[in-house]
Amino acid sequence: MSYYCDKYVITEKKTLAKEIYSFTVSCPEAAHAAHVGQFANIAADGFTLRRPISICGIDREKGTLRFVFEVRGKGTAEIARANEGDTLDILGPLGNGFRIPEGKKIIVVGGGIGVPPMLGISAKTGALCTAILGFRSYDKVILDDEFRANDSNTIVCTEDGSVGVKGFVTVPLAEELAKGETEAVFACGPEAMIKAVIKLCEEHNVPCQVSLEQRMGCGVGACVVCSCLTVRNGKEYYSRVCKDGPVFNAEEVRFNG
Amino acid sequence: MADLSVRIAGVEFPNPVIAASGTYGNGECYTELYPLSRLGGVSCKGMTIEPKMGNVPPRIAETPSGILNSVGLQNIGVHGFVEYYLPTLKEEGNVIIANVAGAVLDDYIAAAEVLDASDVDMIELNISCPNVKAGGATWGVTKEGAAAVTHAVRKATKKPLIVKLTPNVTDITEIARAVEAEGADSISLINTLLGMRIDINSRRPILHNNVGGLSGPAVFPVAVRMVWQCYKAVHIPIIGMGGISTWEDAVEMILAGASAVQIGTAIFKDPYSPLKVIDGLSEYMDKNGIRSVSELVGQVKPW
Ligand SMILES: Cc1cc2nc3c(=O)[nH]c(=O)nc-3n(C[C@H](O)[C@H](O)[C@H](O)COP(=O)(O)OP(=O)(O)OC[C@H]3O[C@@H](n4cnc5c(N)ncnc54)[C@H](O)[C@@H]3O)c2cc1C
Ligand SMILES: Cc1cc2nc3c(=O)[nH]c(=O)nc-3n(C[C@H](O)[C@H](O)[C@H](O)COP(=O)(O)O)c2cc1C
Ligand code: FES
Numbered sequence: 001m002s003y004y005c006d007k008y009v010i011t012e013k014k015t016l017a018k019e020i021y022s023f024t025v026s027c028p029e030a031a032h033a034a035h036v037g038q039f040a041n042i043a044a045d046g047f048t049l050r051r052p053i054s055i056c057g058i059d060r061e062k063g064t065l066r067f068v069f070e071v072r073g074k075g076t077a078e079i080a081r082a083n084e085g086d087t088l089d090i091l092g093p094l095g096n097g098f099r100i101p102e103g104k105k106i107i108v109v110g111g112g113i114g115v116p117p118m119l120g121i122s123a124k125t126g127a128l129c130t131a132i133l134g135f136r137s138y139d140k141v142i143l144d145d146e147f148r149a150n151d152s153n154t155i156v157c158t159e160d161g162s163v164g165v166k167g168f169v170t171v172p173l174a175e176e177l178a179k180g181e182t183e184a185v186f187a188c189g190p191e192a193m194i195k196a197v198i199k200l201c202e203e204h205n206v207p208c209q210v211s212l213e214q215r216m217g218c219g220v221g222a223c224v225v226c227s228c229l230t231v232r233n234g235k236e237y238y239s240r241v242c243k244d245g246p247v248f249n250a251e252e253v254r255f256n257g
Numbered sequence: 258m259a260d261l262s263v264r265i266a267g268v269e270f271p272n273p274v275i276a277a278s279g280t281y282g283n284g285e286c287y288t289e290l291y292p293l294s295r296l297g298g299v300s301c302k303g304m305t306i307e308p309k310m311g312n313v314p315p316r317i318a319e320t321p322s323g324i325l326n327s328v329g330l331q332n333i334g335v336h337g338f339v340e341y342y343l344p345t346l347k348e349e350g351n352v353i354i355a356n357v358a359g360a361v362l363d364d365y366i367a368a369a370e371v372l373d374a375s376d377v378d379m380i381e382l383n384i385s386c387p388n389v390k391a392g393g394a395t396w397g398v399t400k401e402g403a404a405a406v407t408h409a410v411r412k413a414t415k416k417p418l419i420v421k422l423t424p425n426v427t428d429i430t431e432i433a434r435a436v437e438a439e440g441a442d443s444i445s446l447i448n449t450l451l452g453m454r455i456d457i458n459s460r461r462p463i464l465h466n467n468v469g470g471l472s473g474p475a476v477f478p479v480a481v482r483m484v485w486q487c488y489k490a491v492h493i494p495i496i497g498m499g500g501i502s503t504w505e506d507a508v509e510m511i512l513a514g515a516s517a518v519q520i521g522t523a524i525f526k527d528p529y530s531p532l533k534v535i536d537g538l539s540e541y542m543d544k545n546g547i548r549s550v551s552e553l554v555g556q557v558k559p560w
Contacts, residue, residue: 224302238310
């Protein structure tokens with residue numbers, strides 16, 4: 001797994017929703033090395049730490065990576081100021097991506113800003129993919145058209161019912177899993193959502209991979225600040241979200257630490 | 258071309274730029290970008306005699322021009338280090354420094370004995386980590402504590418011994434003198450300054466450990482001041498660190514009295530920063546007709 005660190009030109013900037021931006025960046029080496037589910041650590045001018053942002057799209061032919069992120073604080077606000085033609089200071093691709101089975105029916109579950117890393121799975125699996133995408137309300141809905149363009153069976157949920165299914169992603173997920181056709185589930189989103197998804201997958205005995213978030217320093221495994229409690233062979237230990245993750249098998253993850 | 262090599266406690270460094278403990282893993286994480294041999298040395302992740310799990314996350318918070326961390330010395334233990342990391346480090350790197358921490362004297366002694374029998378080039382004694390309730394700060398904040406641990410480890414190893422000082426003290430020079438008197442070959446400073454951040458909405462500290470160590474550019478002037486004070490107080494060489502992010506910072510630290518520098522937090526934003534410091538220092542020396550780093554050490558002209 002190789003990664004790069006350089007300033008790369010932004011070839012396209014789009015506003016997807018209020019305070020949610022899509023940046024496409026020309027970075028041929030990084031694009032070539034990238035896998036679905038990996039992330040990049042993006043520098044924000046004037047801040048000591050980079051900001052981890054998932055890779056939303058990989059185009060090896062064009063040599064581009066795409067990032068979709070929401071302005072959550074001062075660092076992401078600074079990054080969002082960049083325009084087409086400006087450069088983005090990227091360290092990546094980093095971490096372990098999703099392990100996607102070939103030719104099998106799968107479900108991806110994305111919650112809010114956890115939706116972007118799921119788009120790459122949909123791009124790879126197309127009609128074999130059911131995408132369950134949860135948002136707070138209609139004005140936060142992003143990327144659903146792109147999942148549909150991949151021929152994925154796309155179900156949008158909003159908490160207030162302003163568009164799509166009213167309620168949480170777990171309702172359609174339970175229905176889909178009950179059909180008994182799903183070979184794997186992939187999830188990224190708020191912790192409460194991930195926990196609920198894992199529980200449903202356990203009940204239906206379907207393997208699940210989750211992408212986790214933690215505050216990071218280096219992003220490359222050097223500083224061990226980004227820990228998440230995991231268990232292997234009955235022993236609990238802290239894994240590094242940046243290097244051992246961000247994608248983990250659901251059964252490895254412990255949330256109470 | 259200027260000669261960047263420096264000699265500390267009889268150990269030859271090809272250049273005076275060292276990766277700081279806890280920020281560079283065990284040298285394995287940045288080899289995708291450049292070989293470890295570009296650095297003068299690497300101070301490895303702080304290690305203890307037994308493996309340690311570390312503190313509950315979150316372990317990092319950003320601050321104005323810096324960060325707080327509360328890793329709590331997560332490490333695989335001295336034996337794991339010697340077995341898994343040291344062979345590669347010796348092959349790929351220059352000076353390999355083992356950073357050692359402990360909760361009780363016997364921990365320090367046991368770790369030092371294991372390292373004494375290994376291939377590490379130097380031992381850096383961390384008596385200053387503010388994260389571990391049982392150890393760390395308690396040793397380094399009094400001259401008696403600092404002297405006791407230095408004395409014990411000095412007896413346990415013949416390896417060149419660096420003692421790393423904590424800035425969380427009233428008078429750092431008395432600690433520096435105490436460890437010099439007990440046989441330290443060098444001192445390194447500063448470790449992190451104890452700090453805290455609070456989320457005003459949840460009213461929770463951002464770090465699960467509540468408090469953590471401040472590093473990065475925010476601490477740089479404090480570090481320069483302490484290195485300068487220690488330079489005047491002891492005769493052993495000083496390794497200066499704390500907030501260095503540019504070659505100008507490194508020159509400033511050397512002028513204050515450092516024979517070599519360590520860089521930590523700056524690497525998170527710019528992994529190439531140690532190399533930029535080496536190149537910038539070299540150019541500065543050429544431009545000013547300085548042939549050896551030693552001509553600069555402590556050469557500040559105080560008012
Ligand atoms: C592996 C990974 C992938 C991510 N992918 C995306 C993505 O594709 N799109 C997106 O919008 N967001 C993503 N995030 C979340 C994003 O990193 C944070 O929203 C962002 O760091 C907030 O920075 P800020 O300066 O705006 O906020 P501030 O709150 O001002 O940040 C202060 C500090 O806390 C850190 N921080 C705050 N929130 C988070 C968080 N949720 N996770 C990690 N660090 C945080 C910041 O990095 C910074 O160091 C991802 C996080 C991780 C760990
Ligand atoms: C995440 C992190 C972990 C650290 N771990 C250690 C450690 O294990 N042992 C130690 O002596 N110092 C440790 N330090 C302190 C650094 O080595 C250094 O003294 C300090 O960060 C100041 O330098 P800087 O501002 O260049 O980072 C750590 C610092 C950081 C940021
Ligand atoms: S962020 Fe440094 S180890 Fe993960």
